Amino acid sequence: MRGKLYLIPNTLGGETLSNILPQEVIDTSTKIRFFAVEELRSARRLLRKMDREFPIDSSTFIELNKRTEKPSLYFLIQQLKKGIDVGIISEAGCPGIADPGAVLVAMAHEEGIEVSPLVGPSSILLALIGSGFSGQKFTFHGYLPKERKDRIKSLKDFEADSRRHGHTHIFMDTPFRNMNVLDDLLNELADPTELCIASNLTLLDQRIRTMSVKNWRENAYDLAKIPAMFLIGKSE
């Protein structure tokens, strides 16, 4: 029997697990001793939250980030081939989305190893369903272009497509650039365009608001340095 590669969801920054992880996800994850992790500290913190007695020191953590070369992951593939389960833990949310976890998943598929994604919080999904926009067709674009000119072109493309086809467009930026994104949205988009901003998802001060750009101009609030998802779409 071969091991399974489990995709373990991390918190979105909150302190409690009971609102974001099913009990079986916790039970499965704390039985694993070999991990690929995006960031060591947040992975250990998650495991300690799952189980205060989790044996961090006798477990193996391989860092999996932009700088990781494939060969350093072969060790984990070898464990899987020997029948040992391996977990991937992202810095926040579900592994494999906007982080480098997908590399190891692809290697597992090449070797015919079973991949098991566990249920947990995804800011993309929570923002989408919380927005009231169409979930029939949507695109996640990841991070916006850094150049202001390119960023504005993207936003205008999303707006046009959403108006014409009702397609929902989801995007984000690094938290310290949120206010620039908001400025661009409010300055460049048309009055009636509908915009949703979902910030601090799953946290106590979670906020999900969908309004026209016109209304946002009068009711914008501070998004500096907090995690936020932006959505342009059409209410159903």
Place this chain on the structure above:
Amino acid sequence: MRGKLYLIPNTLGGETLSNILPQEVIDTSTKIRFFAVEELRSARRLLRKMDREFPIDSSTFIELNKRTEKPSLYFLIQQLKKGIDVGIISEAGCPGIADPGAVLVAMAHEEGIEVSPLVGPSSILLALIGSGFSGQKFTFHGYLPKERKDRIKSLKDFEADSRRHGHTHIFMDTPFRNMNVLDDLLNELADPTELCIASNLTLLDQRIRTMSVKNWRENAYDLAKIPAMFLIGKSE
């Protein structure tokens, strides 16, 4: 104080909740007595699974499906304005994606009512992270066109875009048409194109496989009448 509109995730067809729902999601949901539901039977079944003693008979269920007119939802908005919480339950998975739940969410936003999406299973998200394809940029297309000619055009567009830009394309069809979709994929796409099929997600016989179209031709399996997600993408 106004009520909150909770988006309550349903199972993807499985019998147990401990692998798909956090305990707090169960606790929050079973305190609610007013619901908008896509399908009565599956909503009641979920609530009884959450709590065997759930007072179905003294709770209110408003059907929310393609035939629902907005006025019949005003009753629920009134409850929210009075300070009473309301839940939306889809037939399967998260409300608001490929179902009509988004209408009520949009109405709530118009009234400035707080919307709270709860964490649970989403086949789109589980399939995406389980595929090993890029999660940096992806599109969910919903159901494929029914006309074979249009369907094949869509599939070829996904293939071309994914080869050129590494964008992941996710789509589905009604389970009884799965084998036709699979035929089209294997007949019309190029040998090296990577295809993931994720079926029976979160169930005991869950299967997630990513292979080239060439390999799929030799290793296809029966997908008739089981829920499946299809993905065309590029392994990282």
